[in-house]
Amino acid sequence: MRVTFYIIFFLFILNASFIKGLQNNSLARWVVEKNSSLNIQGETNINSFECDVTEYLRPDTLVYSKNDAIKKLCFTNSCLIIDIRRFDCHNKFITEDFRNALKAEETPNLKILFLTIDQFSNSCNNQIVKGIVDVELAHAVKRSEINYTIKTLPGNRIQMNGSHVFYFSDFNLKAPKKLAGLIRTKDQIKVNFQLFFKAI
């Protein structure tokens, strides 16, 4: 009887400390707003080009736990999915070629999996924070550290801007080349994004 009491007491203490631990890492959600946009800048040996997706139509939600002690957000299965077929490069030849280069017909989605954001505070005004994401394109995944500029907006909204340089070769893709390579796109592309979230 006494042994059973000690076991129950021990389990109670353990459970209490677990609940306390959870309170330190509170779970929260951000809903991705429709006006979020993504822009890709690239260069060919003829011109520079820009491709945009100016609307985010999927109702995605980012779920995270926040460690208040170190102000770190850890995301759980939080992913943005962008339809590559919606990229518009403002030039019909480059748009089509760019989509083909990204293998849009085989794998139409560009996935950005959020992993962590460091030094996040609920009230920031153009604060620069670091985050880690996995970008998946054409069945290849590239882990990247990204600097975000974060701004809190009225109505529990958050604006997150950032940019990162990628290479076609990061995703085992080939930058478009024509006429035996005399006409070519540079391997390097710069991805800029402006994301709006609503905290719920």
Place this chain on the structure above:
Amino acid sequence: MNKVFIAWLTAAILMLLLGIGMLYAGIYFFPKIADEYFSPVFRKAGETDWTFYAHPFILAFALKWFWERYKGIFEGGVLLRAIEVALVYSIVALLPILWLTYSAIDVSFKMIVTWFIYGFVQSFAAGLVFAKLNP
């Protein structure tokens, strides 16, 4: 025979260099037209790249055959004979094939015009080489 071979090879190499030079000049001066090379109607660079670089050798061979057969009817100085070769090639061969290309393939008229000029200049260069080395 040796003279014929040297004239063919010289013309081919000159046309290759001119072709690449004109393409880069096109990119520099007419970037909007050159953007069209990203159209899906153009093959991606890859296994068939060598065929692009071989085209001046094929063209030089055809023009050399034509020159050997009909050089007697081209009279005058080197420049005049080269212009006549370029005109004959452009009107008899280039114009109809480019017309057909424009009718069948989704390329702009401006692009077709650049190819016509490109072919005219190449054949003029070949005519100069033939008239000089193998009159």
